Amino acid sequence: MASKQTSRRAKAGRLQRQTAEMNTQLVTAGVRQHELTETAEKLNERLKAEITARKNTEEALRKAKDLLADLVAHQEHLVAERTAKLQELVGELEGFSYGITHDLRAPLRALQGFSRLLEEGYGEKLDDTARDYLRRIATSANRMDKLIQDTLTYSRVLRLDLRMENVDAEKLLRSMLESYQEFQEPKAEVIIEGQLPAVQANEAALTQCFSNLMNNAIKFVAPGTKPRVRISAERRGEMVRLWVADNGIGIAERHRENIFGMFQRLDTSYEGTGIGLTIVRKAVERMGGMVGVESEPGQGSRFWLELKAADKVERNS
Protein backbone atom coordinates (compact mmCIF):
# COMPACT_ATOMS: atom_id res chain seq x y z
CA MET A 1 0.00 0.00 0.00
CA ALA A 2 2.62 2.28 1.09
CA SER A 3 4.67 1.49 -1.99
CA LYS A 4 1.70 2.15 -4.21
CA GLN A 5 1.36 5.55 -2.61
CA THR A 6 5.00 6.13 -2.97
CA SER A 7 4.98 5.25 -6.63
CA ARG A 8 1.95 7.45 -7.27
CA ARG A 9 3.63 10.31 -5.50
CA ALA A 10 6.74 9.68 -7.48
CA LYS A 11 4.75 9.62 -10.63
CA ALA A 12 3.03 12.88 -9.75
CA GLY A 13 6.38 14.32 -8.91
CA ARG A 14 7.72 13.16 -12.19
CA LEU A 15 4.75 14.58 -14.04
CA GLN A 16 5.13 17.78 -12.17
CA ARG A 17 8.77 17.94 -13.10
CA GLN A 18 7.97 17.06 -16.62
CA THR A 19 5.31 19.70 -16.76
CA ALA A 20 7.67 22.23 -15.24
CA GLU A 21 10.27 21.19 -17.71
CA MET A 22 7.85 21.45 -20.60
CA ASN A 23 6.73 24.76 -19.28
CA THR A 24 10.28 25.90 -19.14
CA GLN A 25 10.81 24.53 -22.60
CA LEU A 26 7.67 26.22 -23.81
CA VAL A 27 8.73 29.47 -22.23
CA THR A 28 12.16 29.06 -23.74
CA ALA A 29 10.61 28.19 -27.08
CA GLY A 30 8.35 31.22 -26.74
CA VAL A 31 11.28 33.39 -25.92
CA ARG A 32 13.21 31.82 -28.76
CA GLN A 33 10.31 32.34 -31.13
CA HIS A 34 10.04 35.88 -29.95
CA GLU A 35 13.74 36.31 -30.49
CA LEU A 36 13.51 34.74 -33.92
CA THR A 37 10.59 36.92 -34.83
CA GLU A 38 12.51 39.92 -33.67
CA THR A 39 15.55 38.84 -35.64
CA ALA A 40 13.39 38.21 -38.67
CA GLU A 41 11.80 41.58 -38.29
CA LYS A 42 15.20 43.16 -37.89
CA LEU A 43 16.43 41.29 -40.94
CA ASN A 44 13.35 42.38 -42.82
CA GLU A 45 13.95 45.92 -41.83
CA ARG A 46 17.57 45.71 -42.80
CA LEU A 47 16.56 44.15 -46.11
CA LYS A 48 14.03 46.90 -46.63
CA ALA A 49 16.69 49.46 -45.81
CA GLU A 50 19.05 47.75 -48.21
CA ILE A 51 16.43 47.68 -50.92
CA THR A 52 15.70 51.33 -50.31
CA ALA A 53 19.40 52.10 -50.34
CA ARG A 54 19.83 50.16 -53.57
CA LYS A 55 16.83 51.92 -55.06
CA ASN A 56 18.33 55.21 -54.00
CA THR A 57 21.65 54.24 -55.50
CA GLU A 58 19.96 53.20 -58.72
CA GLU A 59 18.03 56.42 -58.76
CA ALA A 60 21.20 58.41 -58.12
CA LEU A 61 22.97 56.45 -60.86
CA ARG A 62 20.14 57.09 -63.27
CA LYS A 63 20.21 60.75 -62.39
CA ALA A 64 23.98 60.86 -62.86
CA LYS A 65 23.58 59.11 -66.19
CA ASP A 66 20.94 61.62 -67.27
CA LEU A 67 23.14 64.43 -66.07
CA LEU A 68 26.06 63.03 -68.02
CA ALA A 69 23.94 62.66 -71.13
CA ASP A 70 22.77 66.25 -70.65
CA LEU A 71 26.36 67.40 -70.26
CA VAL A 72 27.45 65.55 -73.37
CA ALA A 73 24.52 66.96 -75.29
CA HIS A 74 25.38 70.39 -73.97
CA GLN A 75 29.02 69.99 -74.99
CA GLU A 76 28.01 68.78 -78.44
CA HIS A 77 25.68 71.72 -78.71
CA LEU A 78 28.48 74.08 -77.66
CA VAL A 79 30.87 72.58 -80.19
CA ALA A 80 28.25 72.82 -82.91
CA GLU A 81 27.46 76.38 -81.87
CA ARG A 82 31.12 77.40 -81.89
CA THR A 83 31.76 75.69 -85.21
CA ALA A 84 28.79 77.55 -86.65
CA LYS A 85 30.09 80.81 -85.22
CA LEU A 86 33.55 80.17 -86.68
CA GLN A 87 32.07 79.34 -90.07
CA GLU A 88 30.03 82.51 -89.86
CA LEU A 89 33.20 84.44 -89.08
CA VAL A 90 35.04 82.89 -92.02
CA GLY A 91 32.06 83.76 -94.19
CA GLU A 92 32.12 87.32 -92.92
CA LEU A 93 35.85 87.56 -93.59
CA GLU A 94 35.12 86.28 -97.08
CA GLY A 95 32.45 88.93 -97.59
CA PHE A 96 34.76 91.53 -96.13
CA SER A 97 37.55 90.67 -98.56
CA TYR A 98 35.02 90.59 -101.41
CA GLY A 99 33.88 94.09 -100.49
CA ILE A 100 37.44 95.35 -100.22
CA THR A 101 38.37 93.85 -103.56
CA HIS A 102 35.39 95.18 -105.43
CA ASP A 103 34.55 98.48 -103.79
CA LEU A 104 37.45 99.91 -101.86
CA ARG A 105 39.79 100.09 -104.79
CA ALA A 106 37.49 102.02 -107.13
CA PRO A 107 37.97 105.43 -105.44
CA LEU A 108 41.72 104.88 -105.58
CA ARG A 109 41.66 104.32 -109.31
CA ALA A 110 39.73 107.59 -109.59
CA LEU A 111 42.24 109.46 -107.39
CA GLN A 112 45.09 108.10 -109.45
CA GLY A 113 43.39 108.69 -112.77
CA PHE A 114 42.14 112.22 -112.17
CA SER A 115 45.38 113.49 -110.65
CA ARG A 116 47.07 112.14 -113.74
CA LEU A 117 44.56 113.83 -116.06
CA LEU A 118 45.02 117.07 -114.17
CA GLU A 119 48.78 116.84 -114.53
CA GLU A 120 48.57 116.01 -118.22
CA GLY A 121 45.89 118.50 -119.15
CA TYR A 122 46.69 121.41 -116.86
CA GLY A 123 50.29 120.82 -115.80
CA GLU A 124 51.51 123.92 -117.61
CA LYS A 125 49.17 126.12 -115.62
CA LEU A 126 50.47 124.72 -112.31
CA ASP A 127 53.65 125.68 -110.55
CA ASP A 128 56.16 123.19 -109.17
CA THR A 129 54.56 123.07 -105.72
CA ALA A 130 51.14 122.27 -107.17
CA ARG A 131 52.64 119.59 -109.41
CA ASP A 132 54.43 118.12 -106.39
CA TYR A 133 51.11 117.96 -104.51
CA LEU A 134 49.55 116.16 -107.45
CA ARG A 135 52.39 113.69 -107.54
CA ARG A 136 51.94 113.04 -103.82
CA ILE A 137 48.21 112.39 -104.29
CA ALA A 138 48.94 109.88 -107.04
CA THR A 139 51.72 108.17 -105.08
CA SER A 140 49.53 107.87 -102.00
CA ALA A 141 46.66 106.41 -103.97
CA ASN A 142 49.04 103.92 -105.52
CA ARG A 143 50.42 103.00 -102.12
CA MET A 144 46.95 102.55 -100.69
CA ASP A 145 46.13 100.19 -103.53
CA LYS A 146 49.23 98.13 -102.76
CA LEU A 147 48.26 98.02 -99.09
CA ILE A 148 44.82 96.75 -99.98
CA GLN A 149 46.23 94.10 -102.28
CA ASP A 150 48.68 92.90 -99.65
CA THR A 151 46.00 92.86 -96.95
CA LEU A 152 43.85 90.75 -99.24
CA THR A 153 46.71 88.34 -99.85
CA TYR A 154 47.19 88.08 -96.09
CA SER A 155 43.49 87.39 -95.46
CA ARG A 156 43.63 84.74 -98.19
CA VAL A 157 46.59 83.07 -96.46
CA LEU A 158 44.60 83.18 -93.21
CA ARG A 159 41.40 81.62 -94.41
CA LEU A 160 42.24 79.34 -97.33
CA ASP A 161 42.50 75.63 -96.84
CA LEU A 162 46.19 74.94 -97.55
CA ARG A 163 46.34 71.47 -99.00
CA MET A 164 49.80 70.02 -98.38
CA GLU A 165 51.77 68.13 -100.99
CA ASN A 166 55.35 67.34 -101.85
CA VAL A 167 56.85 70.36 -103.57
CA ASP A 168 60.16 70.35 -105.42
CA ALA A 169 61.60 73.58 -104.00
CA GLU A 170 64.35 73.79 -106.59
CA LYS A 171 62.04 73.37 -109.57
CA LEU A 172 59.67 75.95 -108.12
CA LEU A 173 62.46 78.48 -107.55
CA ARG A 174 64.05 77.94 -110.97
CA SER A 175 60.74 78.55 -112.71
CA MET A 176 60.30 81.73 -110.67
CA LEU A 177 63.79 82.90 -111.61
CA GLU A 178 63.00 82.29 -115.26
CA SER A 179 59.68 84.13 -115.11
CA TYR A 180 60.76 87.42 -113.56
CA GLN A 181 63.28 89.78 -115.11
CA GLU A 182 64.01 91.44 -111.79
CA PHE A 183 65.56 88.17 -110.59
CA GLN A 184 67.81 87.94 -113.67
CA GLU A 185 71.00 89.53 -114.94
CA PRO A 186 71.76 92.39 -115.31
CA LYS A 187 69.26 93.51 -112.65
CA ALA A 188 70.29 90.97 -110.04
CA GLU A 189 72.40 87.90 -109.50
CA VAL A 190 70.41 85.07 -107.96
CA ILE A 191 72.17 81.75 -107.44
CA ILE A 192 70.85 78.47 -106.15
CA GLU A 193 73.67 76.76 -104.25
CA GLY A 194 73.69 72.98 -104.29
CA GLN A 195 70.51 70.99 -104.53
CA LEU A 196 67.30 71.98 -102.82
CA PRO A 197 65.28 69.04 -101.56
CA ALA A 198 61.53 68.60 -101.87
CA VAL A 199 59.45 69.77 -98.93
CA GLN A 200 55.92 69.30 -97.65
CA ALA A 201 54.10 72.50 -98.53
CA ASN A 202 51.24 74.09 -100.37
CA GLU A 203 52.71 75.12 -103.69
CA ALA A 204 50.82 78.40 -104.06
CA ALA A 205 51.64 79.46 -100.50
CA LEU A 206 55.31 78.50 -100.85
CA THR A 207 55.52 80.44 -104.12
CA GLN A 208 54.11 83.46 -102.32
CA CYS A 209 56.73 83.07 -99.54
CA PHE A 210 59.66 82.79 -101.93
CA SER A 211 58.35 85.68 -103.99
CA ASN A 212 58.15 87.94 -100.93
CA LEU A 213 61.57 86.90 -99.56
CA MET A 214 63.29 87.28 -102.94
CA ASN A 215 61.64 90.62 -103.63
CA ASN A 216 62.83 91.86 -100.24
CA ALA A 217 66.31 90.50 -100.93
CA ILE A 218 66.67 92.48 -104.16
CA LYS A 219 64.85 95.56 -102.88
CA PHE A 220 66.69 96.34 -99.64
CA VAL A 221 70.14 97.02 -101.02
CA ALA A 222 72.21 100.17 -100.60
CA PRO A 223 71.73 102.58 -103.53
CA GLY A 224 73.92 101.61 -106.49
CA THR A 225 74.50 98.09 -105.22
CA LYS A 226 73.64 95.17 -107.47
CA PRO A 227 71.55 92.67 -105.52
CA ARG A 228 73.18 89.27 -105.01
CA VAL A 229 71.00 86.52 -103.62
CA ARG A 230 72.10 83.05 -102.56
CA ILE A 231 69.53 80.34 -102.03
CA SER A 232 70.53 77.14 -100.26
CA ALA A 233 69.09 74.31 -98.21
CA GLU A 234 70.08 72.56 -95.03
CA ARG A 235 68.66 69.32 -93.68
CA ARG A 236 67.75 69.50 -89.98
CA GLY A 237 66.37 66.13 -88.91
CA GLU A 238 62.84 65.81 -90.25
CA MET A 239 62.93 69.41 -91.42
CA VAL A 240 64.49 71.26 -94.32
CA ARG A 241 65.70 74.81 -93.78
CA LEU A 242 65.70 76.95 -96.93
CA TRP A 243 67.96 79.99 -96.83
CA VAL A 244 67.61 83.21 -98.80
CA ALA A 245 70.77 85.25 -98.21
CA ASP A 246 71.31 88.74 -99.63
CA ASN A 247 73.92 91.48 -99.77
CA GLY A 248 71.43 94.09 -98.57
CA ILE A 249 71.41 96.73 -95.89
CA GLY A 250 70.88 94.23 -93.08
CA ILE A 251 68.73 94.47 -89.97
CA ALA A 252 69.80 95.62 -86.50
CA GLU A 253 69.24 93.07 -83.74
CA ARG A 254 66.56 95.08 -81.95
CA HIS A 255 64.38 95.03 -85.09
CA ARG A 256 64.79 91.40 -85.99
CA GLU A 257 61.68 90.12 -84.21
CA ASN A 258 59.55 93.12 -85.25
CA ILE A 259 60.03 92.74 -88.95
CA PHE A 260 57.57 89.85 -89.13
CA GLY A 261 54.82 92.01 -87.59
CA MET A 262 51.98 93.54 -89.58
CA PHE A 263 52.69 96.93 -91.22
CA GLN A 264 56.21 97.02 -89.77
CA ARG A 265 58.59 99.02 -91.93
CA LEU A 266 62.11 99.78 -90.81
CA ASP A 267 63.16 102.11 -93.56
CA THR A 268 60.51 104.21 -95.28
CA SER A 269 62.90 105.27 -98.02
CA TYR A 270 62.20 101.86 -99.53
CA GLU A 271 58.77 101.39 -101.07
CA GLY A 272 56.66 98.79 -99.36
CA THR A 273 53.61 98.02 -97.27
CA GLY A 274 55.15 96.14 -94.36
CA ILE A 275 52.93 93.12 -94.90
CA GLY A 276 55.23 90.92 -97.00
CA LEU A 277 57.02 89.19 -94.14
CA THR A 278 53.80 88.88 -92.12
CA ILE A 279 52.38 86.92 -95.03
CA VAL A 280 55.50 84.74 -95.15
CA ARG A 281 55.35 83.95 -91.45
CA LYS A 282 51.63 83.18 -91.43
CA ALA A 283 51.85 81.02 -94.56
CA VAL A 284 54.82 79.05 -93.21
CA GLU A 285 53.15 78.60 -89.83
CA ARG A 286 49.99 77.34 -91.49
CA MET A 287 52.18 74.82 -93.35
CA GLY A 288 53.57 73.61 -90.01
CA GLY A 289 56.92 75.37 -90.32
CA MET A 290 58.93 78.27 -88.92
CA VAL A 291 60.69 81.37 -90.21
CA GLY A 292 63.62 83.39 -88.97
CA VAL A 293 66.44 85.71 -89.87
CA GLU A 294 70.13 86.19 -89.17
CA SER A 295 71.52 89.60 -89.97
CA GLU A 296 73.89 92.42 -89.12
CA PRO A 297 73.53 95.98 -90.36
CA GLY A 298 75.60 96.40 -93.52
CA GLN A 299 76.32 92.67 -93.74
CA GLY A 300 73.24 91.48 -95.55
CA SER A 301 70.45 89.29 -94.21
CA ARG A 302 69.95 85.55 -94.19
CA PHE A 303 66.25 84.73 -94.03
CA TRP A 304 65.23 81.13 -93.57
CA LEU A 305 62.07 79.13 -93.63
CA GLU A 306 61.84 75.62 -92.32
CA LEU A 307 59.39 73.00 -93.56
CA LYS A 308 59.00 69.25 -93.19
CA ALA A 309 61.04 67.27 -95.69
CA ALA A 310 58.98 65.62 -98.41
CA ASP A 311 57.41 62.29 -97.77
CA LYS A 312 59.76 59.76 -99.46
CA VAL A 313 57.16 57.19 -100.49
CA GLU A 314 55.12 59.78 -102.30
CA ARG A 315 58.23 61.24 -103.85
CA ASN A 316 59.14 57.98 -105.58
CA SER A 317 55.67 57.44 -106.97
Add this chain to the structure above:
Amino acid sequence: MKTRTILYVEDEENDVFLMRCAWKSAGVLNPLKVVTDGEQAVQYLSREGKYANRDEYPMPCLVLLDLKLPKLSGLDVLKWIRQQPAIQTLPVTILSSSNRPEDLRTAYARGANSYLVKPPNTDGLVEMVVSVKDFWLDRNQLPPESFPD
Protein backbone atom coordinates in the same frame (compact mmCIF):
# COMPACT_ATOMS: atom_id res chain seq x y z
CA MET B 1 33.71 97.57 -143.11
CA LYS B 2 32.27 99.74 -140.44
CA THR B 3 33.86 99.84 -137.03
CA ARG B 4 31.99 97.70 -134.61
CA THR B 5 30.71 98.75 -131.25
CA ILE B 6 31.92 97.62 -127.84
CA LEU B 7 29.49 97.54 -124.96
CA TYR B 8 30.94 98.48 -121.57
CA VAL B 9 28.85 97.51 -118.53
CA GLU B 10 30.10 99.56 -115.57
CA ASP B 11 28.42 101.31 -112.65
CA GLU B 12 31.45 103.31 -111.44
CA GLU B 13 31.10 106.70 -113.08
CA ASN B 14 34.81 107.48 -112.62
CA ASP B 15 35.86 104.20 -114.18
CA VAL B 16 33.66 105.00 -117.19
CA PHE B 17 35.17 108.47 -117.52
CA LEU B 18 38.73 107.17 -117.26
CA MET B 19 37.93 104.39 -119.72
CA ARG B 20 36.68 106.93 -122.27
CA CYS B 21 39.91 108.91 -121.80
CA ALA B 22 42.02 105.79 -122.23
CA TRP B 23 39.94 104.83 -125.28
CA LYS B 24 40.84 108.17 -126.81
CA SER B 25 44.52 108.00 -125.78
CA ALA B 26 44.85 104.54 -127.26
CA GLY B 27 43.38 105.81 -130.52
CA VAL B 28 40.57 103.24 -130.67
CA LEU B 29 37.95 104.31 -133.19
CA ASN B 30 35.35 101.71 -132.31
CA PRO B 31 32.42 103.32 -130.50
CA LEU B 32 32.19 102.56 -126.79
CA LYS B 33 28.62 102.26 -125.55
CA VAL B 34 28.08 102.28 -121.82
CA VAL B 35 25.28 100.92 -119.63
CA THR B 36 25.49 101.25 -115.88
CA ASP B 37 23.77 98.18 -114.47
CA GLY B 38 23.03 94.56 -115.29
CA GLU B 39 19.41 95.10 -116.21
CA GLN B 40 20.31 97.78 -118.73
CA ALA B 41 22.85 95.41 -120.25
CA VAL B 42 20.13 92.80 -120.76
CA GLN B 43 17.76 95.46 -122.20
CA TYR B 44 20.46 96.69 -124.57
CA LEU B 45 21.31 93.22 -125.83
CA SER B 46 17.65 92.24 -126.22
CA ARG B 47 16.84 95.56 -127.96
CA GLU B 48 14.22 96.58 -125.48
CA GLY B 49 12.78 100.09 -125.21
CA LYS B 50 15.09 102.79 -126.45
CA TYR B 51 17.69 100.17 -127.33
CA ALA B 52 15.46 99.13 -130.25
CA ASN B 53 17.10 101.99 -132.16
CA ARG B 54 19.93 100.16 -133.88
CA ASP B 55 21.64 103.26 -135.28
CA GLU B 56 21.98 104.68 -131.81
CA TYR B 57 22.66 101.36 -130.06
CA PRO B 58 24.31 98.91 -132.47
CA MET B 59 24.82 95.29 -131.52
CA PRO B 60 28.30 95.03 -129.95
CA CYS B 61 31.02 92.68 -131.13
CA LEU B 62 32.45 92.52 -127.61
CA VAL B 63 31.13 93.11 -124.11
CA LEU B 64 33.36 94.47 -121.36
CA LEU B 65 31.57 93.36 -118.24
CA ASP B 66 32.14 94.43 -114.65
CA LEU B 67 31.28 91.77 -112.06
CA LYS B 68 29.78 93.82 -109.25
CA LEU B 69 26.82 95.65 -110.72
CA PRO B 70 23.53 96.98 -109.37
CA LYS B 71 20.28 95.07 -110.02
CA LEU B 72 21.78 92.18 -111.96
CA SER B 73 25.36 91.08 -111.34
CA GLY B 74 27.92 90.65 -114.09
CA LEU B 75 27.78 86.89 -113.62
CA ASP B 76 24.00 86.94 -114.04
CA VAL B 77 24.30 88.98 -117.23
CA LEU B 78 26.91 86.52 -118.51
CA LYS B 79 24.68 83.57 -117.70
CA TRP B 80 21.75 85.26 -119.46
CA ILE B 81 23.86 85.95 -122.60
CA ARG B 82 24.91 82.30 -122.78
CA GLN B 83 21.24 81.26 -122.67
CA GLN B 84 20.14 83.48 -125.59
CA PRO B 85 20.37 81.55 -128.89
CA ALA B 86 20.89 84.77 -130.90
CA ILE B 87 23.88 86.01 -128.93
CA GLN B 88 25.16 83.01 -126.99
CA THR B 89 28.54 83.17 -128.77
CA LEU B 90 29.01 86.91 -128.16
CA PRO B 91 32.54 87.42 -126.78
CA VAL B 92 32.49 88.61 -123.19
CA THR B 93 35.52 89.96 -121.37
CA ILE B 94 35.20 90.39 -117.62
CA LEU B 95 36.70 93.64 -116.37
CA SER B 96 36.82 93.58 -112.59
CA SER B 97 38.84 94.92 -109.64
CA SER B 98 38.97 91.42 -108.31
CA ASN B 99 41.61 88.82 -109.00
CA ARG B 100 40.16 86.49 -106.38
CA PRO B 101 40.53 82.88 -107.54
CA GLU B 102 36.85 82.22 -106.78
CA ASP B 103 35.76 85.13 -109.03
CA LEU B 104 38.01 83.97 -111.87
CA ARG B 105 36.80 80.39 -111.57
CA THR B 106 33.11 81.30 -111.60
CA ALA B 107 33.49 83.74 -114.47
CA TYR B 108 35.19 81.18 -116.70
CA ALA B 109 32.78 78.46 -115.61
CA ARG B 110 29.88 80.66 -116.73
CA GLY B 111 31.45 81.17 -120.14
CA ALA B 112 33.60 84.30 -119.99
CA ASN B 113 36.00 84.52 -122.96
CA SER B 114 38.64 86.41 -121.05
CA TYR B 115 39.16 88.08 -117.72
CA LEU B 116 40.95 91.38 -117.15
CA VAL B 117 41.73 93.00 -113.82
CA LYS B 118 41.19 96.76 -113.78
CA PRO B 119 44.61 98.40 -113.82
CA PRO B 120 45.26 100.60 -110.78
CA ASN B 121 46.52 103.55 -112.82
CA THR B 122 45.86 105.35 -116.10
CA ASP B 123 49.00 104.14 -117.89
CA GLY B 124 47.96 100.60 -117.16
CA LEU B 125 44.47 101.32 -118.38
CA VAL B 126 45.70 102.72 -121.73
CA GLU B 127 47.96 99.67 -122.15
CA MET B 128 45.03 97.42 -121.44
CA VAL B 129 42.80 99.19 -123.97
CA VAL B 130 45.54 98.87 -126.60
CA SER B 131 45.85 95.15 -125.97
CA VAL B 132 42.06 94.68 -126.05
CA LYS B 133 41.98 96.43 -129.42
CA ASP B 134 44.96 94.45 -130.76
CA PHE B 135 43.59 91.13 -129.68
CA TRP B 136 39.80 91.31 -129.70
CA LEU B 137 39.23 93.82 -132.50
CA ASP B 138 42.18 93.21 -134.84
CA ARG B 139 43.66 89.79 -134.24
CA ASN B 140 40.85 87.64 -133.00
CA GLN B 141 38.36 86.08 -135.42
CA LEU B 142 34.89 86.82 -134.17
CA PRO B 143 32.14 84.22 -134.43
CA PRO B 144 30.79 84.34 -138.03
CA GLU B 145 27.17 84.96 -137.06
CA SER B 146 28.08 87.98 -135.06
CA PHE B 147 25.81 89.77 -134.67
CA PRO B 148 23.03 91.03 -136.86
CA ASP B 149 22.11 94.63 -136.31
